[in-house]
Amino acid sequence: MEKHVLNTMEDPLAAARESTVEMLQTRKRTFSLPQPFYNDARLFALDMQEIFEKEWLFAGMTCEIPTKGNFMTLDVGDNPIVIVRGGEGTIHAFHNVCRHRGSRLCTKDKGKVAKLVCPYHQWTYELDGRLLFAGSDMGSDFNLDQFGLKPVHVRTAGGFIFINLSDEPPAMDEFLETLEHYLEPYQMDNVKVATESSIVEQANWKLVIENNRECYHCNGAHPELLNSLQEFDDTDDPRATPAYKALVARKQADWDREQVPYQLQRFGQRNRMTRTPMLDGIVSMTMDGKPGCDKLMGRLPNADMGSLRILHLPNSWNHFMGDHAIVFRVLPLGPQKTLVTTKWLVHKDAAEGVDYDPDQLRRVWDATNDQDRQLAEENQRGINSKAYQPGPYSETYEFGVIDFVDWYATRMLENLEYDTPSLQLAQG
Ligand code: FES
Numbered sequence: 263m264e265k266h267v268l269n270t271m272e273d274p275l276a277a278a279r280e281s282t283v284e285m286l287q288t289r290k291r292t293f294s295l296p297q298p299f300y301n302d303a304r305l306f307a308l309d310m311q312e313i314f315e316k317e318w319l320f321a322g323m324t325c326e327i328p329t330k331g332n333f334m335t336l337d338v339g340d341n342p343i344v345i346v347r348g349g350e351g352t353i354h355a356f357h358n359v360c361r362h363r364g365s366r367l368c369t370k371d372k373g374k375v376a377k378l379v380c381p382y383h384q385w386t387y388e389l390d391g392r393l394l395f396a397g398s399d400m401g402s403d404f405n406l407d408q409f410g411l412k413p414v415h416v417r418t419a420g421g422f423i424f425i426n427l428s429d430e431p432p433a434m435d436e437f438l439e440t441l442e443h444y445l446e447p448y449q450m451d452n453v454k455v456a457t458e459s460s461i462v463e464q465a466n467w468k469l470v471i472e473n474n475r476e477c478y479h480c481n482g483a484h485p486e487l488l489n490s491l492q493e494f495d496d497t498d499d500p501r502a503t504p505a506y507k508a509l510v511a512r513k514q515a516d517w518d519r520e521q522v523p524y525q526l527q528r529f530g531q532r533n534r535m536t537r538t539p540m541l542d543g544i545v546s547m548t549m550d551g552k553p554g555c556d557k558l559m560g561r562l563p564n565a566d567m568g569s570l571r572i573l574h575l576p577n578s579w580n581h582f583m584g585d586h587a588i589v590f591r592v593l594p595l596g597p598q599k600t601l602v603t604t605k606w607l608v609h610k611d612a613a614e615g616v617d618y619d620p621d622q623l624r625r626v627w628d629a630t631n632d633q634d635r636q637l638a639e640e641n642q643r644g645i646n647s648k649a650y651q652p653g654p655y656s657e658t659y660e661f662g663v664i665d666f667v668d669w670y671a672t673r674m675l676e677n678l679e680y681d682t683p684s685l686q687l688a689q690g
């Protein structure tokens with residue numbers, strides 16, 4: 263008992279850990295989560311500690327830092343991170359925190375530098391994180407080697423950059439190998455960001471992901487998206503029609519000839535990847551369904567590649583078409599505040615104003631993102647009511663949401679127990 267009290271004093275979240283475990287263990291699996299998961303500040307702090315600081319996160323694309331010295335920054339909750347391309351093309355990720363007195367080191371979203379120089383007192387780091395220079399008055403026994411930047415785990419595949427803030431990240435080699443294989447036809451060294459958007463949604467990050475994991479709402483909400491998108495992407499989906507199955511068979515024969523991978527792949531519930539046709543006669547997610555960029559991606563022989571859909575929990579979904587790709591990153595900002603960043607990618611040699619018009623390219627998803635923002639925000643407002651209680655997901659229309667919540671609950675429980683041995687004892 264004494265130990266427990268001590269634990270509570272040491273960890274302000276100890277009580278929240280216990281109640282979270284209790285709620286996750288007693289939740290109804292096919293129902294939405296209890297209210298605190300969507301609006302409670304302590305539970306949000308746990309989400310950040312146990313999910314966003316322990317799981318692999320999608321950070322950005324390798325094409326955003328194409329050459330030595332290019333960097334990008336992002337915030338994972340309270341943790342500023344910098345990702346930089348070093349010598350010989352190596353990509354490094356660090357806590358963006360100076361080892362002198364802790365100032366944020368890189369203050370811009372993106373840029374290019376010869377060395378990483380702290381704006382406060384100019385401590386200077388090599389692109390691989392080694393401290394090179396710390397002024398002249400640090401004393402004769404000061405050892406530069408002890409003050410390098412703190413590294414963050416980073417992996418790349420198929421142009422994607424993933425980071426992990428934990429000491430021992432979970433394995434994901436199999437997913438990365440498959441991702442590399444599926445993105446090979448797009449030659450991801452030859453892409454660029456044509457345009458991007460960042461929106462802030464007044465909703466918990468889980469509501470943003472839940473909304474993305476179903477198209478039950480598409481008919482009522484997304485007229486622009488439904489010009490091109492199939493609401494399902496699997497011939498085993500209960501909604502798949504004979505016409506869809508015939509279209510899939512026809513397209514898969516083409517993709518076989520073109521040596522473009524399409525089979526549905528899953529890696530636990532964390533990753534899902536599949537290529538699915540667009541609506542018949544449609545080749546891209548544009549207002550008219552025609553290519554948004556005349557120069558196709560990579561080695562693709564024609565624009566009619568359907569859409570390669572890639573899911574990475576907890577924070578990314580993506581659509582790769584023949585002419586352009588759209589990548590999405592979700593970063594929580596607060597219990598009811600989430601940043602959603604969308605980037606439209608095209609071939610790096612495509613010329614703006616000639617091969618593509620950025621305004622045209624982004625029209626469908628600008629509209630869709632805004633519609634989804636409104637849906638998530640209304641969902642949040644209702645959930646905040648004292649009348650809210652968990653409601654049932656449809657297993658036909660919302661199995662993707664069930665999968666996400668299962669993944670979340672499993673990872674939370676595993677990660678929480680790892681951190682709180684007293685809970686393991688209590689359950690043992
Ligand atoms: S805090 Fe970075 S140089 Fe002082």
Ligand SMILES: [Fe+2]
Nearest residue numbers: 473474484634
């Ligand atoms: Fe939507």
